[in-house]
Every structure is written in C-alpha cells, then in structure tokens.
Amino acid sequence: MRRLHALLSSDRAVGLLFIAPFVVTAIVFMVYPVVEAIRMAFYSYNPLRPDLSAFVGIANFEFLFSDPLFWDSLWQATVWTLLSILFQTILGVGIAMLLHRALFGMAFFRGLLLFPYIVPTVVIALIWRWIFNPEIGVVNYSLLASGIIREPVYWLSTPTMAMASTIMLNVWKYTPFVVICVLARLQTVPLELYDAAKVDGAGFIRRFIDVTLPQLREVLIVVIVFRTIWTFNKFEEIYLLTKGGPGTSTFNLAVYSFEQSMASLRLGVGAATGVVMMIMLLIGSIVYLRITKFGEEVR
C-alpha cells in the first residue's frame, strides 16, 4: 500500500498521467488501425457480407502485383510526388527568401501566404475545378484574353494535363508549409556568416550556395521527408479534382486503395495496398535519411 502511495505521488506517476491521453489516443487511432489493416491484408473481406470473411494468405498481395493498374498507380504516384516536392521545395525556398526581408507590410504578406494552407481541401478542389473549367474557367479566360492560347485548354480532360493540374494544385496548397519552415530557419541564421562571406567577396549566388543552403539543409531534409510521405499518401486532392481520371491517368496508390475497398468491395486488397505503401515509405525514408546523413552533426 505504501509502495503504491509512493508511486502515485512520485514524479514518474505524474509523467505517466500526462502522457496517458496521448498513448491511449495513439493506440486507438494509430496503432490499432495499422494492426487491423495488416491483419485485413491477409483476409478476403466484403463489408456487405462479413460472415463470408476468410483467411486468404498472400492472395491479396498476389492480386496487387498482378494488376497492371497497381503498377500504373505506383508510377503515377511517384511522378506526382516527385514533381510536387521538387516544385514545392524550389518555390518554398525562393518565396521564403523574398519574405525574409524587413519591408513595410511584410507581416501582412506572410499571413496571406498561409491562405492556401488553411482553406479546406474540399473547398480548394471545387474552386480549382471551376478555375480549370475549359469553357468558363478563369485560367482559360485569362490565357485567351492575353493571346497566349487561341483555343481553350482542357485542363482535366487529357491524361497529361490532368496530372499537371493535380500537381499544380498540390504545389499551390502546400508550398506555404515549406515557406514557413524555411523562413523560420532563415531567421535564425547568424548574420555574421553573410558578413564574412561578403568580406571574402562572395556574391549573392555564392552566398546562397555556401551559406544559406548549408544552413537550411537540416530543415529541408525534414520538410522533404514529411512532404514526401504526405504527398505520396494523398487522396482527397486527386479524388476531388479528377477522381483519378481521365481514365485512370491520375490514380495514385491511395486512390487505387479506395477504389478497391469501396467501389470494388475488396477491403483485403485495399488494406494490402496500404501495407505496401507503408513499407515503401518506411524504406524510402530510411534510405533518404541515411543518404543525407541527417542528424550527424548532433551526434
């Protein structure tokens, strides 16, 4: 009894109490779904007939790897992720450097920059559908009015343009996240480094390559890892904008998983897709962090 009392009144107990809500939440909303998805990946499961659920071994994975649409979706997910991250990083760093200046009204512009990031995706996707509308969309109107194009561009009606449009949407929405992270880091870079480089005769580009980029390295590694994971898993933007079409030209693995689970009622195959995605991202992240030697300075 005395030991229990001592335990309850110790700092350790208070610590446990504080982390308990997170641990419980994580178990219920993260650990359990992952474990359940892994379990379901080895079962055939039609949600309308749960009584017919049966263990099927690796049959769901065999189905996946023999389905051409799975490989198409994987390739398209890779293209969509790499191009999105590339443009987000380049634009994010560029905009952050522009905003890292003490000009009048800069705080307002920094606030405005967050707009795409805070607006719900469903609203953005619907607005973009209007913007991209070939007949009445503002993009075509502007391009036609300025003489850049002579005929309306069908932004969402051809495979290449639809992929480009979904990438544009993703870049527009998530570049602010990169800007915020990079801007925060830029504000902590010691000015002495730039002064010293100037004294040594370094121009703007040389200062950017030799001072700014090395200082941003750690934050960029983290941002790229997170953005890659989030983009690769992204479902709602593609589904709301193109539903994976035209055809299946903008399917990524998340859309593929949804279609298998909900439209085809093959929940086992959908879960197997999720497991494959998880493994790919895990391996990719570890390899990337190893290659970039993330955190080595700290050690």
Add this chain to the structure above:
Amino acid sequence: MRVKDQHTNKAGLGRREFLGGTAALGLGASGLFGSKSALAQSTKTGTVRVWGEPGPYGGVGVAAMNEWAQKNAPGLKFEIETIPWDNVYVKLMTDLAAKRPPSLISVESPIAMQMMAEGLLLPVDDLVEKIGRNRLVDGVKWDYWGNWKGKQYVIPAHHQPHLLLVRMDIVKELGLKDPDTWDWNDLLNAAKTISEKKQGMAGFCMALGRNLCTDYHFAALLHSAGGRMYDPSNKYEVMFDSPQTVEALNFVKELRPYMPKGAVEYSFLQVVDAHVTGQTAMSFYWGRTLGRAAEEAKPVFEATEAFNHAKHPKTGRRNNWNDFQGWCIPAQNNPFIEEVKQALVYQQTSKEWLIKYCHSLMPNVAPTYKDIADAPELKNHPFYQSKSKTVDTYFKASLAHSSSTANELLQGPNPLAGYVHGRSILAQTVQKVVIDNMKPEDAAKWGARELEAIRKENARLLG
C-alpha cells in the same frame, strides 16, 4: 433524373408554389384506393431515415409518408437523405457495411437487385397485393423493379429512360431528317453536320467520364447493337467480348470528334449543362434536362424535343437505359419496418401524392401505374401543353425500348450489375477506346475479363 435540380420545374413557377397548387388540386381526390389507414397506431418515436437520389421527388414521397405518420405514428418523422449521383454506390455500400442503413431506400434497379440477391432487403409481396398487382402500366412487369427467386423486393417509384434530346431548331435550319426516323448512321451524320456548320457547337454529347452516367449511356448503345454483359439464362456467362460490343465502341469512337472536347470527364451534370447552355445540339439524357432548360434557358427548352434512340442499322433496336427505380426496405438493423411498410402503402395508393411525385420533376419521373398515367390530373401540367409528344415518349413510347444493365434486353434480372457500376467497368471500357486509343476489340476483351472477375467473386449471388 440527375443533376442537382432542386428548385423549380414548371416554366416560370417555383417548385413550392407548384407543389402547393397540385396539392390543392389533389385535396378533393383522397386517393384512388383511399388511404388504407385502418392500421394500428404506432407508438414508436424517432426519425425514419429515407435515402433518395437528388431531385424533389424523393422529398414528395417522404412528404406523403409524413402525412401517414401524422395520422398513424405521431411520434415518427420521415426524413429524406439525398445521395449525390456519383457517390450513390459508395454511400450505400459504406453505410450498409457500417450497419447503419436507412429504413427505406429509393434506388435504381442495378443496386436494388444486387442488394436483394445479397439478402439485404425485405420481401414486399404483401405490399404488392395491398398496392394493387394489376395496376402497372402496359409494357412493364413487377420483375423489372426487383424480383428474385419468386419474391418481390422492390416497390415501383417510377421509371425513367434516357432518350435522344434534339434541338429541333438546328435540325430544321440544317435540313436534317426527322430524328424519329434516324438510324445510327443518320445520328452520326447529323452530329457531323452540326459540328461542321454551327460554329462553337458540338453536334452530340454523351458522358464519357469514368462514372455511372457513361455506364448508362453506353449500355443503351450496347443493347441496341444486340450485345449484353451477361447471359442470365446460362449461369450469367459473360457475353461482353462480342462483335456487338466492338460495334458499340466503334460508334462511340466515330461520334467522339463531334462531342465537346471535355466529354471524357463528363458525368450527369455536365451533359445537362452542355445541352442547356447550348454547347451541344443533341444529347443522351433523361427528362431532367428539359426541366432545367425550362428554368434557365427558355429558347433551348422550346427548341428541344425527345426521341427514342436512333435505330441500330442491323438489329433495328432503339434501346434506352430505363431506370426502374423503386422503394426497398433494408432487412437488417431497421427498427421501423412495419411503419415503413404502412407509410409506403399509403403513398403508393394515394393518387394525389403519386401525381405530385411525377409533377415534381417533369418529365423525368414517369408514372408506373395505369390509373396515374391515365389520370386527367397528371396532364394538368404546362409541359403537357408545350411538349406533349416528348412527355408521352418519356412516359409511354419509350417503354417498348426499355433495357437496363439490371435487366439486359429484359431477359432476366442481373444481380451483378451493381458491382459492374461500382467499378465503372463499362465506362472504363469506353475510356480505353476514347482516351487510351485502345482497339475496340481489345477494350471489349478487357471489359469481359473484368466482368468475369465480378462473376467469379460473386458466384454466391447467382445461386
């Protein structure tokens, strides 16, 4: 059907005003068979959830049920939950899987037939007798709505075919023949002529997106060519890899240059938009286009007439895709089964409510009972004055050409059709030709493989 038209229907008259008017019209007539309200009062309380497709008619049906509830179950309130068209399958399946079905569903026949074969619906033969087994309009059978192994699972809500909508002002201007006499070649020629001679206007429009609308549009062409997906008389053997499928796909390919460029992503709403905004002179669609045009584009409404589809040159078939939409009652996790049955009988035996139902979106939802189809009150609608032939084509003349994926060429129910539409197999087959430039022969083979996969996975449904 289709399109989020929730507003007005009669030209120049708000839907509420209009419904108020028809309610007054019907107040004197208390229903063909009376209300059959000699039923025990229910003491249950709560909300009875009803699923329906977009459009005012589901709400009218539920209003009738609430009238029943006021008299017989004062603690209950029927409430309509509208399911958007392109999400109907996902919404139905996820909610049913989550064991929270509504108490009543108004749904299209492919999904109803899948659910009934799956054992998810309650047989309603007892209601058929109360409603009147001999009331159906000529040319239809109870089976068309949903009968499986001798039991009826679906009560008719309406039938709604998609037809060929034509801008007659353009046809006359260009000296084209009467669309009622067209075969596929004439339709193609008309689409070509219009595209070439009318600047900025497509000759023809159908949905080509990966969606339900494309499935329905293509199915009509497939059936007109004499093709099918499955053969119910031979254990649902897949029939899709056939010259008829190839022919239908080739026809879509030939029509494609005369459609709006964005058609490859079109679904229900966009086809209506294309017609109502004058982007196209012809389209495949249900009666909803006319309701929308009456509201938003009077000249388009006045110039547009509906025809049975162009004949197939060899078979002579003019098949449409007719949705035999009906009411069905989920059998599991449904606390209001008895109340729903009684309310449904009340609605189905009330002439005033059934006429209001049809009037709520003319000429989209066609009457299913003779006494309603022939009722003088039904004709008390402006569309009957301005477009009597078109309305009659939707309501009656189309029935001779009915077909659907749930009952292909009316040769037997197909419980696999729901899965086919859930996976958009027909639409994907079409897209392989019009987007991926796959040969129609190869696309037909691809579609056949997908249909065979569905058959194998769901062999349990076929008994």
